[in-house]
Amino acid sequence: MNKAAKPKISVVIPAYNEAMSIGNVIDNCKAFCDEIIIVDDGSTDDTSEIAKKNGAVAIRNEKTLGLTKATQKGLEVASGDIIVTMDADGQHDPNYILKLIKPLTEGKGEMVLGVRTEIPHRSERIINSLTNLSVKCSDTGTGFRAIKADLAKKMKLHGICLCGTLVLEAHKRGARIIEIPVQTKPRIHGKRKIRTRHIRQIVYVLRDLIF
Secondary structure, three states, X not given: OOOOOOOOEXXXXXXXXXXXXXXXXXXXXXXXXXXXEEEEEOOOOOHHHHHHHOOOEEEEEOOOOOHHHHHHHHHHHOOOOEEEEOOOOOOOOHHHHHHHHHHHHOOOOOXXXXXXXXXXXXXXXXXXXXHOOOOOOOOOOOOOEEEEHHHHOOOOOOOOOOOOHHHHHHXXXXXXXXXXXXXXXXXXXXXXXXXXXXXXXXXXXXXXXXX
């Protein structure tokens, strides 16, 4: 990335049945980025249509492939020098985008994690503790991240979700990982199934630690 030029910022947002929130998320991101990519992971509602109407690039999976594959597709399509990943449910505040990308534009690292004040689920905390056996990070399950594109394009994402595994892969590729505290908002619409996903994800984290 040319330090003299303003970097292009892409925001990648995987989404599944987020028609109630996706419009506001897109609108709130526009002031902080050059490109917004919504990867609609087989939604049965109007997520894609609303994303397009609000000015985002909408990529639709005809069937649900999961968060990991949806994120991978978004990283592959993004054209920015820096790629920010966010959740589609409105819990992440786009006002933090400038803080997340700043260490990357200053050449201080290759990945920045938006660290939550609290990790809400015990299964996430277990994944975080396991990941810390290899790389010290406060919140390895955050979905709010900034990644240099040249790193993001090399990564082969795997696992049920990205908790732990994304940080471990970045670390293995020699990335400097920086943490920035962020405040998250309560989810207003819908509900996620977290526990089963994280229990299955622990297996992938253990594999990454061993091999």
